[in-house]
Amino acid sequence: MDRRKALRNIGWGAGALVATPTILNILQSCKEAGPVFSPAFVSAGQGHALRSMVDLIIPNDEQIPGAVAMGVHEFIDSYWNQVLAADPNAVKDDFMESSPTQEQQFVKDALAAYEAQFKATFNKELADGTPEEFDQLLAKYLKADKEQQEAYGKKMGEYLMASKQDPNATFDADAQVFYLCLP
Amino acid sequence: MLKESKANPNELYDAIVVGSGISGGWAAKELCENGLKTLVLERGRMVRHIEDYPTMNMDPWDFKFKGQLPIEEKKKQIKQSRTGYTTDEASAHWFVNDLVHPYNEVKRFDWMRGYHVGGRSIMWGRQSYRLSDIDFEANKKENIAVDWPIRYKDIAPWYDKVEEFIGVSGEALGLEVLPDGVFSPPMELNCAEIDLKESMAKNYDDGRVLTIGRTAHITGTKEHEGRSNCQFRNRCIRGCPFGGYFSSVSSTLPAAEKTGNLTLRPNSIAHEIIYDPETQKATGVKVIDTETKENLVFNAKVIFLCASAIATASILLQSKSERFPNGMGNDSGELGCNIMDHHFKAGAFAKVNAFEDKYYKGRRPNGLYIPRFRNIGGKTDMPNFKRGYGYQGGAGRSDYNQVAELGYGKTLKDYIQTPGDWSMLLMGFGECLPYHENKMTLDYEKLDQWGLPTITFDAEWKENEWEMRKDMVQQAIEMLEKAGYTDIRPWDDAGAPGLGIHEMGTARMGHDPKTSVCNKNNQLHAVSNVYCTDGSFMTSASCVNPSLTYMAMSARAANHAANQLKNEA
Numbered sequence: 001m002d003r004r005k006a007l008r009n010i011g012w013g014a015g016a017l018v019a020t021p022t023i024l025n026i027l028q029s030c031k032e033a034g035p036v037f038s039p040a041f042v043s044a045g046q047g048h049a050l051r052s053m054v055d056l057i058i059p060n061d062e063q064i065p066g067a068v069a070m071g072v073h074e075f076i077d078s079y080w081n082q083v084l085a086a087d088p089n090a091v092k093d094d095f096m097e098s099s100p101t102q103e104q105q106f107v108k109d110a111l112a113a114y115e116a117q118f119k120a121t122f123n124k125e126l127a128d129g130t131p132e133e134f135d136q137l138l139a140k141y142l143k144a145d146k147e148q149q150e151a152y153g154k155k156m157g158e159y160l161m162a163s164k165q166d167p168n169a170t171f172d173a174d175a176q177v178f179y180l181c182l183p
Numbered sequence: 184m185l186k187e188s189k190a191n192p193n194e195l196y197d198a199i200v201v202g203s204g205i206s207g208g209w210a211a212k213e214l215c216e217n218g219l220k221t222l223v224l225e226r227g228r229m230v231r232h233i234e235d236y237p238t239m240n241m242d243p244w245d246f247k248f249k250g251q252l253p254i255e256e257k258k259k260q261i262k263q264s265r266t267g268y269t270t271d272e273a274s275a276h277w278f279v280n281d282l283v284h285p286y287n288e289v290k291r292f293d294w295m296r297g298y299h300v301g302g303r304s305i306m307w308g309r310q311s312y313r314l315s316d317i318d319f320e321a322n323k324k325e326n327i328a329v330d331w332p333i334r335y336k337d338i339a340p341w342y343d344k345v346e347e348f349i350g351v352s353g354e355a356l357g358l359e360v361l362p363d364g365v366f367s368p369p370m371e372l373n374c375a376e377i378d379l380k381e382s383m384a385k386n387y388d389d390g391r392v393l394t395i396g397r398t399a400h401i402t403g404t405k406e407h408e409g410r411s412n413c414q415f416r417n418r419c420i421r422g423c424p425f426g427g428y429f430s431s432v433s434s435t436l437p438a439a440e441k442t443g444n445l446t447l448r449p450n451s452i453a454h455e456i457i458y459d460p461e462t463q464k465a466t467g468v469k470v471i472d473t474e475t476k477e478n479l480v481f482n483a484k485v486i487f488l489c490a491s492a493i494a495t496a497s498i499l500l501q502s503k504s505e506r507f508p509n510g511m512g513n514d515s516g517e518l519g520c521n522i523m524d525h526h527f528k529a530g531a532f533a534k535v536n537a538f539e540d541k542y543y544k545g546r547r548p549n550g551l552y553i554p555r556f557r558n559i560g561g562k563t564d565m566p567n568f569k570r571g572y573g574y575q576g577g578a579g580r581s582d583y584n585q586v587a588e589l590g591y592g593k594t595l596k597d598y599i600q601t602p603g604d605w606s607m608l609l610m611g612f613g614e615c616l617p618y619h620e621n622k623m624t625l626d627y628e629k630l631d632q633w634g635l636p637t638i639t640f641d642a643e644w645k646e647n648e649w650e651m652r653k654d655m656v657q658q659a660i661e662m663l664e665k666a667g668y669t670d671i672r673p674w675d676d677a678g679a680p681g682l683g684i685h686e687m688g689t690a691r692m693g694h695d696p697k698t699s700v701c702n703k704n705n706q707l708h709a710v711s712n713v714y715c716t717d718g719s720f721m722t723s724a725s726c727v728n729p730s731l732t733y734m735a736m737s738a739r740a741a742n743h744a745a746n747q748l749k750n751e752a
Contacts, residue, residue, distance in 0.1 A: 056591060056592060057591040057592065057595060058591075058592075058595065058596055059592055059593065059596065061593070061596065064596070064600075066596075075248075075249075078247075078248075079248050079249075079251070082248065082253040082254065082255075083248050083251050083252070083253055083254060083257075084254065085254050086254070090254055090257075090258060091254065091257050091258055091261055091264075092261075093261050093262065093265070095265075095288065095291035095679070096265060096291075138591065142590065142591050143590070
């Protein structure tokens, strides 16, 4: 059995690792040796949260690499940075309705709401968040029941209508985070 | 290998063709094959088959932002992006920069342009249908606009010729409303589409049928020089390295070049036709070279305008003289009027709820087709609208995006590796009536970077189109319901004229010079050596995709012109 496969299999029996600190060190060093994620759009703390969340949403498994291995967190960060409009009027078409969800500001606000929520729940900075904590918060949104999802949808609709009249309209923080987390 | 040339302003060409798209390619091929020295002027850049298709072999992960362009690039194509599918990284380079090529809208008009050799024949939808006598007779019967000066028998042999050369796959149905053509083997319907077809046969006795789309892809054993069979990659819009579908650059322009009679000049904006009052004929074309900024004149015995309906009308409107103060050939005042397009994006989606153990192979670049079944006599006649529509659409299995329950981690990962539900889409493509007041004009106050006037659109859908759209939605719902499908979602997104990218009618054909611009041979009534063979000549729109008709009429007109020149010699 080659070393990569052996390591992968060991990785799967995560419970066994507690008793084998040498191997744990190997795995940890692998993790450290991975490319450092220096986000361009989000803050370092938000980047840590983003990376943790995409790992929870699409984890690694035996056959198929997960989101982190594919660099999804880097993709999302650069997408927000380069594809979304900084200025809501940047791609304004007088004859078409444009959606404010396409704007960088919308994402920034949602990230700030998420960060505030995280701090209030765990009383610590995003940068120090553990996978368990991110999982707990993600579950609140992504395991929401249908009724709750519809309520978020309704709030989104209300926000979109309101933002047409008033560009500074405020958006329900929970609904905002829900749309941020939606895969 | 297609060669570009600077061309010689001192040479008298037999023919000049303005535009190298689907019409220009055919005009050039036929003129050249008739032995005429032909100069093709193309305003955009050079494109060579295969060599100049930069995205043709890219996979989804090769695109930086899943195909989306960075905001700085998007800013250049705000109007071109109204289609929602053309300005991805895969194909944005085939569509113009709106900042460099602006136009004006009194009402929203979606003018989608590709300025390069091959024009929109590279990105076209490839659906290829014949008009029928029901179309050619409609204006006269209903006393709308003017009568077509031709009938189906005049164009039928040219449809044959075009289909044989380009390769059209499809199924013969023997319908009066949609004449059969010269077909290579049809692509296959999938199991859900066959299910709908059978349900329709059981539930309707008004003659409506479902077939596979007739599309300009090679499927049979017939040889087409330099091209091979469709590989079912469905990346057509990027340019096909196999030449699996027809385009000017893969087919007609190489055929024209093979004769030794073709001169192809890209980067050449034709903007005015020169008129000689002595002979009452056109003598040449004024051109701006976009690379050197030079103003040039090229002379020829006959001129073909194949620049697209809007650009052709614009060139004629700019060709003012003492004889033609309102633009060449515009004695009727109809030049630039009667703009038509197809209105579409009305229909319904549904969930099929069956065939969970079935899938399909390959990425079929085609869908189903339901030919027009309204207003063709008897019980099909509708009280609230004229003409009709056909449906395009198809069935496929969705991915996880359709799922109602959320989830993440292992649940999500398992789910996205499982094919989703079968869903079906029916989308109507409706005929738009010719309205004199749906028009384009030139704005000499707002000039483009070449100092040429910009185009202003003032066109809209009217009551007949709106009434027809209601029926497009209702009938789609009814057919899907009768097939037992569920979760039916009606859809009606009218957009604006132009969005169908079938703009036509700006220099319509007719019997009478007082009410039309071109005659039955596509010649300007008043200037017999100028032919319009792009969408501009269309007297009515039919509900079928028009490119096959532009090609057939371009071939017919080119042979007419060649015969005229031979007779004069």
